[in-house]
Amino acid sequence: MTNQATHQKQIILSGMRPTGKLHLGHLVGALENWVQLQTEFQNYHLVADYHALTTNPDSSKITEYTIDMVIDWLAAGIDPEVSPMFRQSQVKEHAELHLIFSMLITTARLERNPTLKEQVRDLRLDTIAYGHLGYPVLQAADILLYKGEVVPVGEDQMPHIEITRELARRFNTLYDTVFPEPDGRLTNFARLPGLDGKRMSKSVGNTILLADSPDEIKKKMRTAVTDPQKIRKNDPGRPDICLVFTYHNKFNPDEVPDVRTGCESGSLGCVDCKARCAEKIIESLTPMREKRLYYEENISEVTDILHEGENKARAKAQETMQDVRKAMNMGVMGD
Secondary structure: OOOOOOOOEEEEEEEEEOOOOOOOHHHHHHHHHHHHHHHOOEEEEOOHHHOOOOOOOOOOHHHHHHHHHHHHHHHOOOOOOOOOOEEEEHHHHHHHHHHHHHOOOOOOHHHHOOOHHHHHHHOOOOOOOOOHHHHHHHHHHHHHHHOOOOEEEOOOHHHHHHHHHHHHHHHHHHHHOOOOOOEEEEEEOOOEOOOOOOOOOOOOOOOEOOOOHHHHHHHHHHHOOOOOOOOOOOOOOOOOOOHHHHHHHHHHHHHHHHHHHOOOOOOOOHHHHHHEEEEEEEHHHHHHHHHHHHHHHHHHHHHHHHHHHHHHHHHHHHHHHHHHHHHOOOOOOOO
16 A cells, blocks of 8 residues: 655735735735745735725725735736635635634733834824734734745734734634644845835835836936935945945846946946846836736736635635634534
8 A cells, every 4th residue: 555645735824905006125025925935835815905994994995906916916926826816805704713813812912012013103193093903913813714834924024923823822722723823934035125215115105116117117216315425427336335236136136246346446327327227127027017917908807816716715714714613612503
């Protein structure tokens, strides 16, 4: 008798709030990693439309923003056949598990969350809604509903993963072992600065969008900050503190030694340096731009992909909730 061991792929849940078209920071910090991981893991990709309400309760454009974001996911190489994409709001089990988890954690623990403190500071909030306080609880429900074992995140989200692990342990100890304790997996190139050298954000206007045309990319790159001591072309520069050199490292790695030498010697001026970098970014984004144009002309395919993904996600979520109710002795009478 042949003993054939079956290899079960680990599960990953990744998501983004639907804020519309994505930028280079999303590509570098998440999408490239997602595309690579989908060959190694069973991936679920969440459109976090409930989470979006925590920073902007106006949902009038949420459908438009969702479509724009999912098109960028598809253009970047997410394969819906192997990585279901779905809206959080269309799988009611997210809200159900969130409610259960909210009974298993104290407000004091959530108030110690450093991400909450940063959000209150960045958004200049006078009061904190439960949506802000309970954000990591809903995020834990998102992850554990699919029994996620690995979560690719940036450093700022690691405190949320720890809360997810705590909630999994608390549930498993109190009732029965249902959930894994997921591990956070930091991306290698977690954060790309914006054109002004600060955190990349569409609200600040310092981004290059994946959907930008070549002319738009060239125009935006001309505004990128450089070494303030390199004023004239022949002035020697310091590439390690120059934003444009950071972009070269990512999008033009083959020419990095040449760019460094030219910058430090003064033979490469900032205008030419930016132009070279812009061309490499354009070259890198061209395949995505072509895919994006296709989906923009075939929106019904995008909505079909979401509906199919929601069916797959719903089936997995319902299976998990059956385990949860059984563990809690809250199943249908007669079970």
